[in-house]
Amino acid sequence: MAGPGNAAPVIIKRRKSVQEGGHHGGAWKVAYADFVTAMMAFFLLMWLLNATTDKQRKGIADYFNPVMPIHRTSGGGDGMFEGDSLFSEDSRAREGSGAAARHPSEQRRAMGLEADTGGEQKVLKDLMARLDGLGGESPERLALMRHIVTGLTDEGLVVELFDLTDRPLFDGESERPTQILRDLIPVVAGAFALVENAVAVHGHVRSLPITRIENPVWQQSSSRAHQARQLMELSGFAPARMRRVSGFADRRPAVADPMVARNNRIEFVLLRNGT
Incomplete structure (x- = not known):
């Protein structure tokens, strides 16, 4: 019989079992939330296009126009979506160049009315x-x-x-x-x-x-x-x-x-x- 000092070491191996179909850290929840948000924005956009007039849609487009701050005119309308354009002085001002006296519209020029x-x-x-x-x-x-x-x-x-x-x-x-x-x-x-x-x-x-x-x-x-x-x-x-x-x-x-x-x-x- 071998002495105690010559005993073979006991090696224990532990195997990790991998289960398919886990939660993958929850990343899918973030992706699903982004998808739901995108769909909600899409349906809101479809509703807005259907519920507004051409004049209102033009007003919305003018609001998000990045060149608006460089125009020397004031916003148009006395309420939400009112006015031909946000470049007009009020809800009835001419479209485009506003109501500035130094910039007469084509209509005024045609009538012989210069600035x-x-x-x-x-x-x-x-x-x-x-x-x-x-x-x-x-x-x-x-x-x-x-x-x-x-x-x-x-x-x-x-x-x-x-x-x-x-x-x-x-x-x-x-x-x-x-x-x-x-x-x-x-x-x-x-x-x-x-x-x-x-x-x-x-x-x-x-x-x-x-x-x-x-x-x-x-x-x-x-x-x-x-x-x-x-x-x-x-x-x-x-x-x-x-x-x-x-x-x-x-x-x-x-x-x-x-x-x-x-x-x-x-x-x-x-x-x-x-x-």
Whole structure:
């Protein structure tokens, strides 16, 4: 028998068993989360393309345009997705070059109206700021000024008076002015009295939800525009400064839905010299 010092060493081998189909460290969860996020973004994009108009999609594209900061124009619109372009001065400014007086649009050039020296533009802007700042005098005046929105266009300064859902400017579908419009007209007349430019009055109405043999919207918009003109003159506005009174029926809706009350409105345009 061998002595204790000559005993063979005992070697124990441990085998690691590998099981297929393990969790692989959880990397698949990250990949799956990325996939779900991408699909959600894709479906949101499809929904957005289907739910917006061409004008709204152009506004979104202009917002993400990387060259926007180098343009010397202000953003357009008085709310989300409003305005022809974010390069316009407001929701009705001409598209592309904004409303800068030193950069007349092709339309103004075609009419022979080159860029002015900036004096008239400043006057119109000051008058617009004056109208926009009238709402802080009292709660009643603040409620009244909710019906007014202003903007600069190629024609001049546009002061728009429009219906609110529960506060119309005219009784029903008639041309009888409510007290709200009677209170608003002197505000516009007083502001326009500070300058000598001619004025145009435009009437707009909403589309009717029913089909009639004779659509009354043309007569309705024209009658309302003439009522607004008469109220202006009763407020002391010089009749000789009235250049034209027009009714546009429901052909130029202010919002996407042509049947909402917001489309019932009267526009007073303080015309630029030469227009």
